[in-house]
Amino acid sequence: MNIALIAHDSKKELMIQFCIAYCGILSRHNLCATGTTGKQVSEATGLHIQRYLSGSQGGDQQICARISCNEIDVLLFFRDPINPKSNEPNDMNLLRLCDVHNVPVATNIATAEALILALERGDLDWREIGNPSL
Numbered sequence: 001m002n003i004a005l006i007a008h009d010s011k012k013e014l015m016i017q018f019c020i021a022y023c024g025i026l027s028r029h030n031l032c033a034t035g036t037t038g039k040q041v042s043e044a045t046g047l048h049i050q051r052y053l054s055g056s057q058g059g060d061q062q063i064c065a066r067i068s069c070n071e072i073d074v075l076l077f078f079r080d081p082i083n084p085k086s087n088e089p090n091d092m093n094l095l096r097l098c099d100v101h102n103v104p105v106a107t108n109i110a111t112a113e114a115l116i117l118a119l120e121r122g123d124l125d126w127r128e129i130g131n132p133s134l
């Protein structure tokens with residue numbers, strides 16, 4: 001499965017802790033991330049992560065493009081709902097595209113944990129059945 005990671009600055013440490021906790025599961029999948037999120041998570045966990053540009057440079061748009069092509073199976077997007085920075089990715093377009101393509105998406109750690117455990121159980125295998133070329 002292809003899993004995309006994005007974390008607003010105030011949520012990056014949470015994303016790192018989440019990825020440390022679920023490193024074993026995540027290591028069995030293809031990971032990609034916006035630049036800074038990917039750098040920090042890979043340095044903390046040793047996970048191999050395909051890194052796109054930083055969010056402020058358009059990395060979120062690169063992930064949007066992959067979602068548009070139905071190439072992302074799970075999006076973990078830890079966003080700051082209280083004080084997002086002006087240059088942080090526009091969540092509405094990311095979330096809209098996930099709805100277009102039925103991509104399971106988590107915007108907080110509680111849902112992310114449910115999704116990652118569902119992934120491990122095989123509950124998301126329908127993504128590959130629906131996309132045999134992925």
Ligand SMILES: O=C(CO)COP(=O)(O)O
Nearest residue numbers: 008034035036037054055
């Ligand atoms: O802009 C973002 C959230 O602040 C996401 O991109 P980075 O992972 O490059 O920071």
